Amino acid sequence: MEKFSDTYEIIGKLGEGSGGIVYKAIHKRLKKEVVVKQIKNQGMALKEKRKEVDILKNLNHSYLPQVLDFFEIGSNAYTVMSFIPGKSLKTLLQEGRYFQKKEVIRWAMQLCSALQYLHEQIPPIIHGDIKPANIMLTPKGDICLIDFNISFFMNSGTVLGYTDGYTSPEQYQRVRNIKEGIRENFVKIDERADLYSLGATLYHIITGEKLTENEGKPDRTLLNEKAGETFASVIERALEQDPRKRFQSAAEMLQALQMLPKKDRRYKMLLARQWAERVIGCACLAGCIALTGYGVYTIRLEKIDRYNELVEKQEQLIAEQEFDKEEEVYREAVRLRPSSLESYYQNACALYEQKAYEECIAFIDYDILQNEKIKQNAKRMADIYYLKADSQFQMEEYEDAVETYELLEKTGEGAEMYYKDYAITLAYAGYPESAEKILEEAMEQGNNEDALYYAKGEVEKFLEEPKQALTSFQKCIEITKDTDLKTRAYLMMSELYEKEDNREQEQKLLKEAEASLPLENQMMILERLAQVNIDLAENTGLGKYREEAIRNFQKIIENGWESYDTYNNLVILCQKQKNLDQAEKYLKTMEESYGEDYNVYKRYAFLEIDRQKLLKNDARNYKKFKEFYEQAMELYEDEEQKDMEMDLLEQLYAQAKKGGWL
Structure with missing residues (x-):
């Protein structure tokens, strides 16, 4: 307890x-x-x-x-x-809710899908107590079958309770035998008992009337009136007293529900009319049928080709980060082929690439996993589960991510590709032993040794074992041909050296990375290297580190990776190196590229102070400094965050004013 x-x-x-x-x-x-x-x-x-x-x-x-x-x-x-949010069908019935035939058929298919899944387990799992009270209607409009009769499952078919009006005749017989002390082995309870209970539940929610007697028979007139003949025939078959006359499996009942549109009265009338027309014009119609068949085949091929074009367009737009356009193409693709998985996967990728992790998870849960129209394939489902798991990881929902990786493993297709991330997630979720075990198993199987060494390093880094982590990352770097993985390993080692305050070794490592990695992988390496050189310059006072940092930032600009901070750092570095003209050039480029703000005028003010210091006292003129200071202060008033450099600028202004320089 x-x-x-x-x-x-x-x-x-x-x-x-x-x-x-x-x-x-x-x-x-x-x-x-x-x-x-x-x-x-x-x-x-x-x-x-x-x-x-x-x-x-x-x-x-x-x-x-x-x-x-x-x-x-x-x-x-x-x-x-x-916990499943929403209301049970029993509650909705008590509230007087009327259920439309269309939605009841949809829920019936969902329930059959759930029962098929349960019944195909080894051993089969019999729910044992299907009734409106155990069916939740979620806010999304789907159902969830709750409250498994686990006692039934564990006791090999022993019925420990039943609900009048929903329990199958054979379950009632078993209950009577137990009460009367009769030991009979021939009263068999299997999957068909659940199908009877499902039929009784559907009868109740579609007609509003419950089968109250133990072996109560449905009111056919009422059922036909509420459900229509074709749907009524499915419910009636599920409610057969003899299990041998019922559907023999949930899959069979699901198929019957899926065929309902084709069995509709209007469809039959249409077929009859078409048959009469064929009889009248047999020869002519034969030609038409051939042409129609060819036309249908041609249209189908055109639809497939168009769909493939749209999926390729999705991939292109994701690469170009045109996410709004990608969503439009996705919607067109799913309208064209709603059962094909690929366009859904591409849209999930788009959300993931935007770092819209919460939206990505919701899309996968509701638009893919709960979409009974989609034809799933194991390999692509593994990729989809990975997107969900890594989104959960990025949101620091590590336990949920572990559960999703477990589902990914069950797909059996391509799961080994994701062992690295799975192991890292296990470590973050607080299961380091499981993380190490899965990595050991993967290495024994010969799976992507470089990626596994990287994952081992991340696990060791998380467990605060820096020496072991450095060794693992180094092994990854030595054996991998994957430049992205190699880049990440270098960055992880850089973080470890930074944490140990070993900046010289960190600088050496990042220089090695710059020399060994292709240009397209160097942006983050150069940014970290520039920061390491700045820190070393501050710690040692040596200008050579600032010169190296300047070269790092210049290379970033040459390759088009620059940002506001790139120019801001260059202005400061050049100013500290007494290269004021170069500092001013970078400052002007910064202003032209990103617009004016208080920081730009603050930098101009500091530059002007340094320029005046180079002159003799009688030649100094602080008029420009005053103008820059006033512009900076005016724009700074709108800033919410405190800037220590603005305090320093105020002090310099006060000193200049006190000294009569203004």
Whole structure:
């Protein structure tokens, strides 16, 4: 109980039924809302069922909550699942909500998808208690099937409770046998029991009426009126008393739901009319059919070609950072082929490249993972999970990122490409042993040794083992042919030397990086090298380091990587090196490129002070200094942040005024 209270804080009770008591709680470390359900143990052996319990914790489906934990306290078992926002269908029914046929069919397909996933586990997982109270309607308009009957799962089909009006006939029979002490083995409960409960639930929400008797039969007239003949036939088949007459799998029921549009009455009438027309003009129509078939085939090829062009355009616009245009192209692509994954992936890449990490995660969750139209392929799904995981990492949601990497591993395609980032994330999430283990396993398998050494270095850096980290980064640099990875390894080593205040060694390392890396990889190296030289100049007072820093910044400008700070640093460095004319040239370029601000006039004022110091006292004139000072002060009034150099400028102005120089 102490372990429970250390991890979870109960907020309040959500409900109670035959299956147990349900509480809303907070996971203290993750700061996430969860649902804790107490289940009466009744002889369950948790230790003997550990494997099955772990299967539950590994479940992942868009329309199922995540099982986070499972444990025993005393005679009770507890499950912890992710909290699903929204209202249950039971609550909505009680509020008098009317459900449209179209939305009920959509939810039915989502439920079948979830059940298919559960039933295809090894061993199969039977939900055991499907009813409106256990189906949440989320704010996004999708459903989530909650409250697995885990007692059922762990006890090989033993029914520990049932809900009148939704439970299958065979479950009722099992309950009666248990109550009467009858030991019968032939009453089998399998996946088809869930399909009956689903049919009873659909009957209730579409008609507004519940099957109240244990073996209650649907009102066909009412059902046809509310659901239409084709949808009604699906529900009726799910509600067959004999399991052999029902759908034999959730996949079969899902297929029947997907075929509903083709079975619609109007469609049948259209087919009948078309058949009559074909009978009348058979010969003529035969030619038309051939032409139509060719036309359909041609149109399909044209659509595919156009779609591929749009995806290529997305890639191009992302490279050019034209993100608004990319989104327009993405929308056109998904309208053309809504089931194709590639355009969705490119749009996720666009959000990731913009560092819109939160939006990227939401897009992947709702537009890809919960989109039943999309045809997924394992390799691309691994890439999509990586985008989500690294977005979570960038937002410092390390636990969530680890969970996403676990899903990535399950795709089985290209997961080894991401071991490096996975290991780093594990370390940041507080699992250094797991991080080291995954790196060791990856190295034994011969996966990307250079990337694994880099990841090992990052893990060791995070664990504050600088010597080991430096060794790992150095090995990465020595063996890698990936210039981007090599650049990152150099930068990591630079940070380690900076933390140790070993600036001479850091300078030596960065010079080596500048000499060995191609030009396109040198920008960040040059920026760090310039800063190291500035710091060394301040620490030693030696002008040679400033000259090196000036050369670093000049190379940055030559390659078009300059910024406002580049020129600002050059002005200061040249001024300290007594090269006032060059400082003024850089200052004028800075003003022309970025416009005037208080800092520009502050720099002009300091330059003017130094110019006047070079003259004899009787030749000095501080008129320009006064003008620059006043312009700087006027613009500085609008600044919110304090600037220590402006305090110094005020002191110089006060001294000049006191000395009569103004």
